[in-house]
Amino acid sequence: MKALRCCNSRKALSLPLRYEGAYRAPSSAFVIFGCLALLITTSITQFTIKQLSAYLISTLGSYFYGQVPFEISNLHMLSYLDLSYNYDPDTREKFLQLKNPSLKTLVLNLTRLEVLDFSCINISSEVPGLLSNFTSLRLLLLKDCELHGAFPTKNFHLPNLQVLILQFNENLSGHFLEFHDRSTLLELLLGHTGFFGRLPSSIDKLDSLKILDITGCNFSRAIPHSLGKLAKITELRLRKNNFIGPIPSSFQNLTQLTFLNLNRHKITGSIPPWLGNLTKIEFLDLSENKLEGPIPQSVYKLMNLDDLKLGFNNLSGFLEFDMFLNMKSLTHLHLSWNYFSLVFGKTNTNATRSKFKLLGLSFCNLIEFPNFIGYQNELEWLDLAGNKIYGQIPKWMLNTSVDTLMALIIRSNFLTGFN
Known part of the structure; x- marks a missing residue:
């Protein structure tokens, strides 16, 4: 074990230690490992917190077991808090839990946070609305935390929020209100939650968005035409909702798309010829819909396409298979049940x-x-x-x-x- 040292360049405490296996974290001492780390004790004031401009806590590359200690809530200057992925990747057992204190109690005074990552911690609570006051927050990552209740819509409107990840919280519900202001969001990942309703036409206010994931939610009605105005978007993961109607023609403007998944909806109409304009696309899944008619020749121009799924539709006509053989990047092709x-x-x-x-x-x-x-x-x-x-x-x-x-x-x- 090496002694604590202070890294002046980042004004944080560093403790370069490493344990094998899961480490039970007592309330009187919580050891955090990573590039920069911090030893937290009940006599935390000895580290003259007020003189430090920022703290960084990360458990990256280590495993901890037990209750997240309450003492973290005393670090009022904390800007980076990452306790994520303390779990068994084989059994999915979560090693850390946050119940006493609760999420709300723990972060109540951590209003300077820029990054909060509690992914794969057993939290089992609602998402507190007070997070909407964390105006410095850039990354809010709460993937697979067993969250429940309704997600406060005001948390979508944090002025500096760039990444919001709530995936795999099946008992967490929520919906979108209209977006009135331009957003800084780059990634919005809500897949496998209970979010429902419709995508608002004002979704084009998220004009910085690069990744949208609403896989396995309960969104319905038509896909809004305004979604095609998100010119910077690279991944649209819309699988397994209840969308109806045709593929919006505005999608032809999404020329940065590399990933488009519209699997398992009630999408009707034909496969649009303008798909050939999406020349960067690598993954395209239109399977399990109600699409009909022939496959347009323009699809064969997608030379970066690696994975194409068109199965379980009502597509018809004569299909020249040799055209697929010219697509050198294509490794996954699903045409079944047409x-x-x-x-x-x-x-x-x-x-x-x-x-x-x-x-x-x-x-x-x-x-x-x-x-x-x-x-x-x-x-x-x-x-x-x-x-x-x-x-x-x-x-x-x-x-x-x-x-x-x-x-x-x-x-x-x-x-x-x-x-």
């Missing part, structure tokens, strides 16, 4: 261009095993179920991706054995 007919070229010149890892072609009206599959050597999951493939399974199918294939699904065809 009404189109796949057309394969007679040559194998493009067969090795795309290296698929996941390929879903079930219920796609196939009448034979596609030859290009024989040139794939990195497949992990191949689904050809529910087609109209007759006869014997060719030998080359058994040699396909022999070192990588974990799932081969060929049920509900008309197969008679092995060649």
Whole structure:
């Protein structure tokens, strides 16, 4: 163990120690590890808190067990408080809890906080509305804290807030009011919570936003056209809500998008040709909706696309599969459960261009095993179920991706054995 030392450049106390395993934190001494750290004792005043311009507390890279000590609430000058991810990644057991004091009591006087990260701490309380008075707060990270009750809407309007993460608090509810002022938010992550209602048309006030995640919430009605005005956004994670209507045409302006997930809604209409304008996109999931019509040719121009999911829709027409083979970045392709007919070229010149890892072609009206599959050597999951493939399974199918294939699904065809 090394003695405490003061780092003058950051005016914080540093204690470069490390323990293996979980450390139970007594109330009289709470040891925090990280690049900068602090030893907190009941005689905390001996460190002349008022003379320090900032404190930084971080448990990064260490594990602690027990109740978060009340003494932290005495650090009125604290600007950075990170006790996150003290948990077992295998069992998801949380090592730290915050019940006595409660979250509200602990932070009551920490009004200078700029960063508060309690991710994966068992808090089991409501989110206090008093956080709206923390005008210096930039990062509020409360992921998987077993929070409940209604999230105070006024906390959305903190003047310097850049990142708000509330994911995986299934009993935490909330909704959006209209946004009247421009926002500094860069990331808003609410996935797997009980947030509900509609996305307000004033969401375009969040014009600095780069990531929006409302996966697995209960939002409904049409996706607002104004969402397409967020020109800086790179990730839209809207999966598993109850949106209806077509994909807003304003989305064609989101040219910085790399990730778009609209899976599991009631989205209608056709796949818009302007999707080809989103040239930076790497992940596109439109599956499990009510989309119909053909896949537009512009989709084949998305050369950065790695993962494309269009399954479980009402798409129709003839689909030239060889066009997908020209998309060199494409590794995950899911086309299952539609009404189109796949057309394969007679040559194998493009067969090795795309290296698929996941390929879903079930219920796609196939009448034979596609030859290009024989040139794939990195497949992990191949689904050809529910087609109209007759006869014997060719030998080359058994040699396909022999070192990588974990799932081969060929049920509900008309197969008679092995060649």
